[in-house]
Amino acid sequence: MKHQILNEIKNVEDEIVSLLSQMIQIPSVNPPGEYEAICDFLYEKLTSYGFDDVYVLPVPENLIKQKGLQTNRQNLIATLKGDGTGPSLILNAHLDTVPEDDHSMWTFPPFSGLIHDGKVFGRGATDSKGRLAAYIGAALVLKRAGIPLSGDLIIAATCDEETGGELGAGYLASNGLIEGDFALVEGYSQEIIHAMAGMTQLIIKSVGVPAHSGFKWNGINAIEKMAKVINGLEKLQSDLMNEPSNINGMKYTTINVGVISGGTKSNVVPGSCEIEVDLRIIPEHSIDSIVERIENMVFNLKVDDPDMNIIIQKKGEAETTPTIIERNHPIIEALQKASIAMNNVELPIVGVMGQSDSRWFIQNGIPAINYGPGTPTNRLHGYDEYMEISDLLNTVKVISLFCLNIVNQTVESEVKR
Known part of the structure; x- marks a missing residue:
């Protein structure tokens, strides 16, 4: 043949x-x-x-x-x-x-x-x-x-x-x-x-209270609250780097903050901030388990900072196992x-x-x-x-x-x- x-x-x-x-x-x-x-x-x-x-x-x-x-x-x-x-x-x-x-x-x-x-x-x-x-x-x-x-x-x-x-x-x-x-x-x-790898994308929103920057104590800065979330995602990424895949060619589950938007003017306490996050998930993990870890991280942040108002949503139908x-x-x-x-x-x-x-x-x-x-x-x-x-x-x-x-x-x- x-x-x-x-x-x-x-x-x-x-x-x-x-x-x-x-x-x-x-x-x-x-x-x-x-x-x-x-x-x-x-x-x-x-x-x-x-x-x-x-x-x-x-x-x-x-x-x-x-x-x-x-x-x-x-x-x-x-x-x-x-x-x-x-x-x-x-x-x-x-x-x-x-x-x-x-x-x-x-x-x-x-x-x-x-x-x-x-x-x-x-x-x-x-x-x-x-x-x-x-x-x-x-x-x-x-x-x-x-x-x-x-x-x-x-x-x-x-x-x-x-x-x-x-x-x-x-x-x-x-x-x-x-x-x-x-x-x-x-x-x-x-x-x-x-x-x-599996893939899903999240939209994470931080809801604050706008105010004049000269009276910052009257507001809640949504961008500063989001900064804590981003730091938490970075820490979770470090943890995931220590959970490598056994499959040749794959490294570890990745978390990528790809888009950020928020605020209106520098002299206004921002009332909102939003990030878009892309997750690439190795077969050893499940999508639900990684999203749950993100949700738990945010929950713990809220315990330490009750003024945080964070909403996590999946982005449309962009998900594959x-x-x-x-x-x-x-x-x-x-x-x-x-x-x-x-x-x-x-x-x-x-x-x-x-x-x-x-x-x-x-x-x-x-x-x-x-x-x-x-x-x-x-x-x-x-x-x-x-x-x-x-x-x-x-x-x-x-x-x-x-x-x-x-x-x-x-x-x-x-x-x-």
């Missing part, structure tokens, strides 16, 4: 690179989130490749309105069918990109998809159209090589990952619109990601076998403090890991984002063999969905 894959990749190299270049040329920036053009393109392209089922799934209008969004949301699913005797594998990458920002700062236009010096340049070249090109390319290699599949290979090109993925992979997985035994989600080529699958899980072993066979490289298995759409699959009972072409040096979210063509094609080799390792094996019932 390895030699069949390697021989076929030589035949489709130009197609895979061209596919990535063409996808970059179709902007799908989020916000606002424009998906019709890229979905139409992929529908035609994957149909021409001979995928068995290709369809675009619009997100219901009422869900879009509930989110206060102004543009339609769409997801695309395409399947290479197996004979039904093996497990199915979802290959998921997102369609949306972050904004391109100042065009004048790009060496090449951000939506040119220009191929230069062994690289493909443009917004989304790595994150995540490069990953999508690799996943489609791997399926195309297996189809063109005529290798029979026992289980299905499912391409899921989804929307809105850059804003949380709720109407993309979240909508599909939570509503049973996509089903599989395993999922591979966008990631980097130098590692396998098996764990991701930590996710993890075992280091020796069959999906990881299948990818390691492919990497060793193709490159003689055993990939490090790591956790990261960010999140991705893998959580939607894991939360809905589908084991998922992150792996794909590109590295953090490819200027993701920055100017001159690019994809190394050699990395793209090498990753297609690994993913092609990985797909076979999954769909052409018998999976024990306890690791099936």
